[in-house]
Amino acid sequence: MSPRTGANGVQLKKFECVLCDMFSTSPSSDVICRRALDELTPRFHRLPPELCPREKQSLVDRARERWEGRGLEPGRPDGPVVVDGRPSPWPFDPATSLPQCGCVRGGGGAVGNVRSAERAWRKEAQLANLIRCVLALVPEGVRGVSSDSPRAFRIVDFAGGTGHLAVPLALLLPDCEVVCVDLKKRSLDLMHSRVDGMVVSESVVDHKVHCQSSTLRKSKRIPNLHSYHGTIQSYESDFDIGVSLHACGEASDWVLRKCLERRASWVVCSCCCGKLRRDASNPYVFQSTGANEKQVTYPQSKTFASLGGCDNKVHTITAEDFDEVAKVSDYSQLGDIRLPKNACRRAAKSLVEWDRLLFTKEATQQLEDATAILAKMDPWEASCKNDILIGWLSLDTNPFGNAKPVSDPSCDNDFQIALDHLFGDQSSPGKTGRDQNDWTAKEAHEIESQIDEWVRGNREDYDAILRFPTRMGSRLRKLIHYTAEIKGLRHWGEGKKESDKTVLVSNRRI
Template sequence: MKKGSIHDECLYLELSHCSEDRIFPLHTSIVFFLMSYCDTTPLKVFLVPNKDAADCPLWQKRVPANIPVALLSEQELPPVVRICRLPAVVERDGNFCRAGLAVVLRHIIQRTYDIDSSRKDVLELLGFKKTCLKACAEVSLGDRQEQILKALPLLCRWYQRVQEVPGVKKTIVRCDIQLLNLPAPVPSSGMLFPISVENKDKKMETMDPYFRGGPRPTMTKLEENGISARFIPHPCSSSQDWSNLPVAANPIEGMLSPERALRKQQQLDNIISIVTKLAKPGDTIVDFCSGGGHLGIVLAHTLSSCQVILVENKEESLERAKDRCDSLGLQNIWFLQANLDYFTGSFEIGVALHACGVATDMVIDHCIMAQAAFVVCPCCYGFMQNTVKYTFPRSQRFKSVLSYKEHMVLCRFADQTAVQLPAERRLIGKNCMGLVDLDRALEAEDHGYTVYVTSMEPDSCSPKNNLIVGTREQLNAST
C-alpha cells in the first residue's frame, strides 16, 4: 500500500470517564503523549465522546497544545471504524483501518519517520530490533501468568530506558503525566527461563517413533468413557474454476510455488464450498487471521452481494491483500489490522484458514458471541496452552474425563501429521487432531450450535486438514 500525504489519514480516540482527575482513558492519553512527542501531527485527530462524556468541556484544557483536535459523534464515524474498538486510524474515505493501542502507536511512529527520516529518536521508543508493540496477542507465550511475572524486569528496564530518550521528559511535563515508581530491574542473568521438566518430557516423547508413553493412555481413557474422534464426509464437493478467476484472486498471486498454490487452491475450495451454501445476500463474512487474504479475496470476488472483512495483525500481509483487491476493483471488502479482541462488529459467518493454536478458539468464541456460523481450519495444535482467557479442555464432557496435562498430550501429538512421518504415526496424529477438535465442537454445542468436524479433500492438501463447521439452529432452519 502506497504512503499518501500527511493528512490522508484520520485518527479516532475515545473520550470517556470525564472528571477533574481523569479526562481521558489511559489508551487515549498514551496516544496523545506519543503524538506530542513526535510533534509532526501526521494525522487528523478526532475525539469520540461516549454517553458519559458527551457534555464534558474539560478535555480542551488537557489536549497537548501542539495537537489540533475535533469532536466527532459515534454516529459520524466511518463504517469501518464502527466495527472495532478505539483507538483506530483509517485512510480518509478508505476501507483500511488499524485498530488497537499497539498497532496505532507503531503506525504513528512509522508515519513520523516516513515524513522526516532524521527522526531516529522516535524509533528508539520501540526498543531492541524495533519489536516493541509488534506482536501483542492473546496467543503469545507472554500471556502465561508466570512468564508475565518473570518478564516484568524487562518491562522495568524498557520503562526506565525510554525516559532517557531525548525529549521524552519534556513531553511528559507538557502532557501532565506522572511517572510510575517501578522496582529496580534485576540483572539480565536473572531473566533466563529454566527448561521445564514438561518441555524435557515433550522432547523425549516426540523423539520416540512408537509413542511409548505418548497419547495412547489418554486416547484409551477417552474411549473407555465413550469419547472418540468423529469425522463426517465433506458435505460439499464443488470447486472453483481457478482458470477463469482473475489472477489477483488466485493464490499464485501471493508468490507461492506451483505446488503450494495448488494445495492452497484445494484448501480454499473446501471452505468456499461450505460458505457458499451458508451465505445469503447482505451477509457479512469475517476472515479472521486472514494473512495475505487468500480466502477472503476469493470470497469477496465470488460472493459480491456479501460484505467481507479481513482481520489480521500483521501489517505487511494485509497491505499485500489490499493491493490485490485494489487491482480487482473489489468494493465489498474491508481491511482491519488488529488483534481479534479489537474487532467488535456484527457478522453472519466467520472463517479462518489455519488459525494457529489458541487463535482457533478465539475465532470460534467471536462467532459464538455474534451468534454467527463458523468454518474454521485449525493449525499448530502444539502451541495450545492455558492462557488468561482460555483453559483446556474446553467442553464439559472432556473436562469430566481429562486433566489439562492429558489434554496437552493430545495437542502435542496432533501436530505429528507431516507427510514424511510413518503412516502409523500420522494416523495417531490425525486421531489426536480429531479429539482436540471434538472438544472444541462439544464446547460450541454447549452454546446451542450444531457442529461437525470433517476433513478437507484431498487429504494431501494439508497435514492440518480438519474443518470445524458450526451453525445455529435458526440458521439451519432458514437454509
C-alpha cells in the same frame, strides 16, 4: 514402576498413556470404558454439498460483470495448472478465470504469489474446501440477489493474513461484505497493495469507512472487501459467517467464541495445536506483538474436563493431560495420511477438534436447531491440518438444505487403529486388532525378514547377537523390539545419546 504397554505388548508413549486413561474405566486400567467411548470418540461427517455446475456458472457470470467493470484482469497462472494429474479446483481453474488478485499461483499481483506448483495446488485445495463450505452456508437469495436490508450479508475472515481466502470470497460474492481481520498490519497492507495496486499506509484515509474501529479499510477496486487491523477479540461488528483457515493455536478458539457471541455460522480449520500447551506462546499474538496473551483454558468442553466413567468413577482430564495430546497433534507427515503409520498422532488431533466441537455444542444447547459437525478436507492430501469444524444455529442456514448431515465412516480408521493399539479387540468386537500405528507393512516385513534370516543363519549359536545400526530412529527401534518380542527372542537397547542408541537381539529364547 514398569513401563505401560498396549494391547500388543508395545511400550506406550506418554501421550498414548494419556489416551489410554481417557478411555479406560480407571487410570492405568486396560479395560475400556464404553461411556467414554461413546462420548469422546470423534464422529466425522461429509462436507456440505458443492454448488452444482449450473449454480457455479451463474455465480461466476454475475460476478464477472463486476470484475470487468472494475478493470480486474483475469488470472494467468505462472506454471502448470495440473499437478500429478490433479487440476486446479474451482474457483481457481482456468475456466473460471478468477481475477489475478484472487489467484494463488504466480506473480503479477496474485494474492498468494506462490511459485511452487505442488504447494500452490495444496493451497488452492485448502481454499476451495473452505469456499465450498461458506457458499453452502450463504442463503441462495443472498448469493444471487442484491439485498435491501440495512446491513449487507457479512463474512469475516479471521486471521486472514494477506487475503488468500477473503479476496476470492469477495470476488465471488460481490453483494456480500467480506472483512479480512488480522493482527499484522503488514499483511493487510500487502492485501491492499495486490488488490488496489497501491500500498495503503496509516496516512491514507480515503478508503476508510465508518465503523466502531478506525482501523477498518475499504478496498478501492473491490468495494465489498474490507480489512480490519486488530485482534479477533476486538472485532465488535455483527456478521453472519466467521471463517478461518489455519489460524495458529488458540486463535481458532477465539474465532469460535466470536462466532458464538455474534450468533454467526462458522467454518474453522485450525493449525498449530501444539501451541495450545500452557508453556507455549500464543503464536497469533506473539509473532505480531511479542506478547503472550494465552487466555483459553484447555480442555474447553465440560465433557472432556470431567467425564463420568464406568462404575460411577470419574475421570478428570487435566491440563497436563491435554498438553500431551496437543503436543503430538502437530502432525505434518503428508505422505502417511492414508496409512496406519502415526495413526495415534492423527487420532490425538481429532480429539483436540472434538473438544472444540463439544464446547460449541455446550454453548448452544439452548438453541434447538444449532448444529456443529467435524469434517475433513477433500482430498485429505490438501493439508495435514485437514479437519474442518462447521456450525450453524438455525434451519435457515443449514448447508445441507432440508437434509441432515451425512456421516463419513472413511474418516474413522485412524481412531480405530489407535484404540486397537491401546485396548485390542475390546475396542471393536469382532475385528482383529492392528498394531501398525507407527510403521508401515513394508517396514514391518523388512525387519521381520532381517531377523528371520539372521536366526536361520545362527540357529546353533545361542550366544549370537544381532546388533542393528544406530540412528534408525525411535520408531524403527520400537518396531524391532515389538518384532523380537512376538518371536520370543530376547532384545534390549543400548546407548544413551540419540546418535548412539541401537537395538540388540539375542538368539536365546525368552
